[in-house]
Amino acid sequence: MNLGLVFESGDYVLISVFLLLVLMSIVTWTVIVVRAVKLSKAKKGNAAVKPMIWNAKSLSEAVEQAKTVESPMSAVTLDAVRARESYRLHKDNQIAAAVPLNEYLVRQIRNSMSQNLRQFDGGLTALASIGATAPFIGLFGTVWGIYHALINISQSGQMSIAAVAGPIGEALVATAAGLFVAIPAVLAYNFLVRGNKTLAQDMDAFAHDFHVQLLNHKD
Structure with missing residues (x-):
């Protein structure tokens, strides 16, 4: 299978399809690498800082331990402690603190968790979109390539198997390329969503x- 023939004999539509699939593949693998590394780093950071926080002898020591490790748990810990201190200082002169400490902390911790977990959702929409559309883009390229191959064959008057199989075979490469792009995107999406879910459960x-x-x- 010579992809060079596709670009040599294909028209601008078929070439555009292949270039779009190449771009989708680059985006897919970029998101996979970046998000997988980020998720792995966050889980390792949480695993490291969690015992440090619970083994601390005081709240101030727990805060100092949380500052030494960059992780979502560290960020939530620091935000929660700051929220507690802010409540103690401003509970009499701020409307935001005009609620019981329990509800105030719940609200602030929930907001902190949402902000910290949101960073792990980047790229998932792109993966889902690529996984859903890449096969159809490849199929469109195949249909377009077969149509023009048959038009060219009918105009040339050559109806042999060799004359038909070559152009149609090259057009079918577009479908294979679409699947080649879509399958890693779908698998990576499911893997990252599952990883984000377990991270959110641990954080909760x-x-x-x-x-x-x-x-x-x-x-």
Whole structure:
């Protein structure tokens, strides 16, 4: 299979289809590498900082430990402690703090978790879109290539198997290219969504326990 023949004999539509699929493939693998590395780093950071926080002898020590590791749990810990201190300082002169400490902390921790987990959703829409559309783009290129191959064959008057099989075979490459682009995108999307879900579950469990810890902490 010589892809060079596709670009030599194909028209601008078929060439555009292949170039679009190449661009989709580049985007797919870029998102896969960047997001997989980011997710792995976040999970390793959480695994490292979680025992450090729970083994701390005081809240101030837990804060210092959280500052040493960059992870979503560290960010939530620092945001929760800052929210607690802000409530103590401004509960009498700010409408945002005019609620019980329990509800205030729940709101602030939930907002912090949403902000920190949102960064892991980048690129998932692109993967889902590529996985859904790439096969159809490839199929469009195949249909277009077969149509023009048959037109050219009918005009030349050559109806042999060799004359038909060559151009049609090259046009079918577009469908294979579409599947080649779509399959990694779909698999990566499912993998990353599952990874984000487990990360969110771990964060939710930690946030719940740390919220209780803050409520029962005595200065």
